[in-house]
Amino acid sequence: MLSTQELKTYAASLGLVATGVCAATANSQLKEQLKKRRASFPLCSFEAEDICNRIDPSKLMPNAKSVFVCLFPYYINEVTPGNLSRYAMVCDYHQVAGEYLAKLTAFIKEKEPNARCLPLCDTSPMVDRWFAYQAGLGFFGKNQMLIHPEFGSWFFIGSLLLDIPLEADAPLAVTCKNCDACIRSCPGGALKDDFGFDCEKCISYLTQKKALTESQKAVVHSQNSVYGCDVCQKVCPHNANVPNTTIAEFYQELIIKLDKNTIENMSNREFKKQYKNYAFSWCSRQTILKNFKD
Numbered sequence: 471m472l473s474t475q476e477l478k479t480y481a482a483s484l485g486l487v488a489t490g491v492c493a494a495t496a497n498s499q500l501k502e503q504l505k506k507r508r509a510s511f512p513l514c515s516f517e518a519e520d521i522c523n524r525i526d527p528s529k530l531m532p533n534a535k536s537v538f539v540c541l542f543p544y545y546i547n548e549v550t551p552g553n554l555s556r557y558a559m560v561c562d563y564h565q566v567a568g569e570y571l572a573k574l575t576a577f578i579k580e581k582e583p584n585a586r587c588l589p590l591c592d593t594s595p596m597v598d599r600w601f602a603y604q605a606g607l608g609f610f611g612k613n614q615m616l617i618h619p620e621f622g623s624w625f626f627i628g629s630l631l632l633d634i635p636l637e638a639d640a641p642l643a644v645t646c647k648n649c650d651a652c653i654r655s656c657p658g659g660a661l662k663d664d665f666g667f668d669c670e671k672c673i674s675y676l677t678q679k680k681a682l683t684e685s686q687k688a689v690v691h692s693q694n695s696v697y698g699c700d701v702c703q704k705v706c707p708h709n710a711n712v713p714n715t716t717i718a719e720f721y722q723e724l725i726i727k728l729d730k731n732t733i734e735n736m737s738n739r740e741f742k743k744q745y746k747n748y749a750f751s752w753c754s755r756q757t758i759l760k761n762f763k764d
């Protein structure tokens with residue numbers, strides 16, 4: 471029978487050094503948190519309305535038993551971002567994580583030929599951060615990010631939902647420093663005390679929305695980024711002295727800055743083709759263009 475340690479050792483041989491396991495069970499604590507947020511703040515348009523679909527892995531795999539969670543750190547100290555969030559500068563994490571998860575799936579299938587493995591990387595209604603939290607890979611910050619003790623919050627999350635049992639890790643008994651720097655620095659005023667979050671005031675969310683109100687446009691144009699926002703991560707003391715990623719794919723073909731004229735002069739099809747390997751290309755050309763100041 472495949473053990474958690476065997477799987478972690480194989481993952482480490484691929485360069486995935488932050489991995490963990492949690493049980494694939496519906497989580498009542500997460501359910502209460504989502505309900506509380508919905509009572510106070512608008513629903514993000516990317517979010518599934520039915521909370522059950524967000525908290526219960528059995529909706530994706532009826533016999534799900536465990537979740538193997540991997541962090542994909544992407545921070546590179548030497549790189550200074552231009553007008554893109556750091557996560558948007560690197561190769562599309564869906565593709566990168568997908569390739570690693572495929573290798574892990576092949577390894578599991580060698581040991582457990584009948585196992586079902588469903589890769590997840592921001593590709594289902596499930597709250598991937600919650601899996602990572604339960605698997606002992608971080609703690610929640612007031613900036614809404616999951617924070618790993620070594621890699622800070624600069625990482626993607628990829629998981630395998632499995633119908634085989636694995637020994638689970640425990641959540642970390644650590645909290646963020648509660649310095650409130652993220653709340654004070656947030657340009658849109660999206661972060662609230664008590665872990666509250668108003669997506670309609672978050673620049674990261676607004677840069678991905680098609681249409682904005684005049685006041686939302688003003689917030690987006692008050693800063694430099696045309697996709698995403700890193701302010702609440704940059705100011706977080708847990709992100710000081712974060713090491714460079716060891717994932718080779720994240721050093722390849724970095725895009726530091728998007729140029730307004732270049733994008734204006736492209737067709738929609740050319741935009742999709744040119745940027746197909748970057749996460750921001752899921753947005754339309756017009757959605758990105760609206761984020762540039764005149």
Ligand code: SF4
Nearest residue numbers: 656672673699701702
């Ligand atoms: S991403 Fe930017 S706008 Fe959104 S909460 Fe963080 S600092 Fe505020």
Ligand code: SF4
Nearest residue numbers: 611612646650652706
């Ligand atoms: S900036 Fe301070 S309050 Fe915000 S997540 Fe980091 S440690 Fe917590």
